[in-house]
Amino acid sequence: MNDTLTxxxxxxxxxxxxxxxxxxxxxxxxxxxxxxxxxxxxxxRGKTLAIVGESGCGKSTLARMLTFIDEPTxxxxxxxxxxxxxxxxxxxxxxxxxxQIVFQNPYGSLNPRQKxxxxxGEPLAINTSxxxxxxxxxxxxxxxKVGLGPEHYNRYPHMFSGGQRQRIAIARAxxxxxxxxxxxxxxxxxxLSVQAQVLNLLADLQDEFGLTYVFISHDLSVVRxxxxxxxxxxxxxAVEYGTRDEVxxxxxxxxxxxxxxxxxxxxxxxxxxxxxxxKAATAA
Amino acid sequence: MADAIIDKASSGTQEPVSSSAMRRxxxxxxxxxxxxxxxxxxxxxxxxxxxxxAVFAPLIAPHSPFEQYRDAVLVPPIWTEDGRAxxxxxxxxxxxxxxxxxxxxxxxxxxxxxxxxxxxLTGGILVGLIAGYYRGWIDTVIMRLMDIILAFPSxxxxxxxxxxxxxxxxxxxxxIALTLQPHFVRLxxxxxxxxxxxxxxxxxxxxxxxxLRLMFRTILPNCTAPLIVQATLSFxxxxxxxxxxxxxxxxxQPPAPEWGTMLAEAREFxxxxxxxxxxxxxxxxxxxxxxxxxxxxxxxALDPKLKRS
Numbered sequence: 296m297n298d299t300l301t302x303x304x305x306x307x308x309x310x311x312x313x314x315x316x317x318x319x320x321x322x323x324x325x326x327x328x329x330x331x332x333x334x335x336x337x338x339x340r341g342k343t344l345a346i347v348g349e350s351g352c353g354k355s356t357l358a359r360m361l362t363f364i365d366e367p368t369x370x371x372x373x374x375x376x377x378x379x380x381x382x383x384x385x386x387x388x389x390x391x392x393x394x395q396i397v398f399q400n401p402y403g404s405l406n407p408r409q410k411x412x413x414x415x416g417e418p419l420a421i422n423t424s425x426x427x428x429x430x431x432x433x434x435x436x437x438x439x440k441v442g443l444g445p446e447h448y449n450r451y452p453h454m455f456s457g458g459q460r461q462r463i464a465i466a467r468a469x470x471x472x473x474x475x476x477x478x479x480x481x482x483x484x485x486x487l488s489v490q491a492q493v494l495n496l497l498a499d500l501q502d503e504f505g506l507t508y509v510f511i512s513h514d515l516s517v518v519r520x521x522x523x524x525x526x527x528x529x530x531x532x533a534v535e536y537g538t539r540d541e542v543x544x545x546x547x548x549x550x551x552x553x554x555x556x557x558x559x560x561x562x563x564x565x566x567x568x569x570x571x572x573x574k575a576a577t578a579a
Numbered sequence: 580m581a582d583a584i585i586d587k588a589s590s591g592t593q594e595p596v597s598s599s600a601m602r603r604x605x606x607x608x609x610x611x612x613x614x615x616x617x618x619x620x621x622x623x624x625x626x627x628x629x630x631x632x633a634v635f636a637p638l639i640a641p642h643s644p645f646e647q648y649r650d651a652v653l654v655p656p657i658w659t660e661d662g663r664a665x666x667x668x669x670x671x672x673x674x675x676x677x678x679x680x681x682x683x684x685x686x687x688x689x690x691x692x693x694x695x696x697x698x699x700l701t702g703g704i705l706v707g708l709i710a711g712y713y714r715g716w717i718d719t720v721i722m723r724l725m726d727i728i729l730a731f732p733s734x735x736x737x738x739x740x741x742x743x744x745x746x747x748x749x750x751x752x753x754x755i756a757l758t759l760q761p762h763f764v765r766l767x768x769x770x771x772x773x774x775x776x777x778x779x780x781x782x783x784x785x786x787x788x789x790x791l792r793l794m795f796r797t798i799l800p801n802c803t804a805p806l807i808v809q810a811t812l813s814f815x816x817x818x819x820x821x822x823x824x825x826x827x828x829x830x831x832q833p834p835a836p837e838w839g840t841m842l843a844e845a846r847e848f849x850x851x852x853x854x855x856x857x858x859x860x861x862x863x864x865x866x867x868x869x870x871x872x873x874x875x876x877x878x879x880a881l882d883p884k885l886k887r888s
Contacts, residue, residue, distance in 0.1 A: 363785075391785070391787060395785065396785060398778040398781075400778060403777050403778040403779065404778035404779050404782055405782075406779040406783070406797060406800075406801070407779075407801060408800040408801055409779075409797075409800075410601075418787065421787045421788055422786070422787050449598055449601055450601070451601075464782075467786075
């Protein structure tokens with residue numbers, strides 16, 4: 296990353312760490328688990344950083360720290376050039392509004408007893424003194440932006456499909472005009488055709504609102520499609536960090552190479568090669 | 580049912596679906612699941628009948644519940660040999676018409692049920708929400724306290740409380756509410772703990788919702804189903820406990836036509852005049868049974884695990 300571009304930096308993370316403490320008992324000493332062991336990166340405005348890694352490597356913990364759900368054990372978090380005081384109770388409302396998250400599971404992230412209109416209007420109702428009519432207009436407008444219609448305003452979440460729900464979750468995240476959107480595996484619970492729709496929607500919204508994305512995923516084909524920069528995490532450490540082309544064409548770390556090798560390939564060449572290999576194995 | 584919803588959703592009119600139409604739809608869905616259970620529907624009708632009887636008691640009752648007919652002491656029901664016209668279910672040892680007393684007694688029973696349930700429900704929800712939301716030492720203190728209350732037999736605890744507060748219907752109701760409360764606290768706490776970890780709660784917190792809003796607006800509406808079921812069951816429990824207190828002379832005081840008190844007053848005539856104990860007993864039995872059946876149906880209709888969502 297170029298240091299001269301600092302005023303264009305949306306998000307900077309310096310040596311962030313998160314430890315979980317397992318309480319000990321009479322016979323078991325206290326145990327500390329290092330979920331994230333000192334990760335640093337910078338992200339420019341309007342760009343997308345993809346964080347890749349296997350389950351349990353700390354990518355979701357990192358996402359929770361970026362969105363202030365969890366407090367980092369140590370390290371600094373700079374958003375829009377300002378250092379964020381992440382201690383509970385010290386977070387300013389303005390800072391909270393700059394970062395929003397879209398969760399992995401669209402079936403758990405919407406309140407089943409809340410109408411879609413209220414889901415979208417809630418952030419406005421809490422943070423602003425906007426009258427109900429205006430909130431309604433804003434929510435309807437946002438529904439249209441994510442590809443739904445005003446007729447969905449009064450419906451409940453159980454009346455929507457997974458893809459539609461994820462659109463609603465994205466709309467909710469955008470209601471307060473955030474600058475940074477953390478997407479925690481936003482498409483992994485959806486089927487392939489819907490995945491493509493949601494990814495295209497995300498790309499459109501990024502252009503329209505000038506959003507910066509931190510995109511967490513374990514699906515390399517999705518990452519290749521959406522990311523500008525890629526960070527590979529392995530056991531709480533960032534083992535590889537660079538632009539998409541750098542990482543995909545010339546993986547430096549052993550784990551990254553293993554990860555790329557594990558991607559299923561469906562092109563004709565590789566299928567032929569695989570069949571030939573299988574035949575050779577049975578013949579021998 | 581599910582197909583109908585999807586059809587409605589995909590027909591895609593440009594108008595937003597109105598709230599009243601949505602509510603009608605949900606009510607229809609609720610009734611669909613509720614009416615699957617025949618016992619529950621019967622229970623509901625018996626309960627509604629009871630409510631009507633209680634409301635219109637002055638119009639229905641043939642006599643005043645306190646009027647003592649000196650010439651008609653211990654008259655058996657009308658269909659027996661010695662029955663007398665005008666006293667459908669016979670009279671009690673001081674010549675009061677049992678049917679009229681039962682009709683007025685319905686008022687007492689329903690009032691006891693409503694009062695006790697409201698009291699223990701609101702108290703239980705508040706305490707349970709706090710315990711489940713904040714956890715930690717508050718949770719431990721509250722739950723151990725509830726365990727202590729649960730360790731006593733409920734009627735015994737109610738008796739002790741009434742003995743301290745003095746025997747009256749109000750004190751009896753407060754005592755019963757206190758003994759029923761731990762069930763609500765536990766249910767609320769368990770439901771809150773389960774809901775609190777869901778993503779939509781985190782999302783609401785990220786939107787800036789404070790603890791009060793999170794507890795009452797976000798989490799509580801999703802915990803109502805088990806609470807409604809428990810409320811109906813404790814409604815019948817309250818009636819039963821109040822009758823027991825009345826029978827022991829610690830609840831409603833004579834001459835109030837409370838069903839348990841009626842049983843207590845007629846205790847010495849059990850062998851001579853079967854009707855003075857049978858009818859109040861039957862009234863209690865039928866009421867409690869009907870409400871319990873209704874509660875079962877409510878559980879079927881509201882339990883999300885049984886619902887095809």
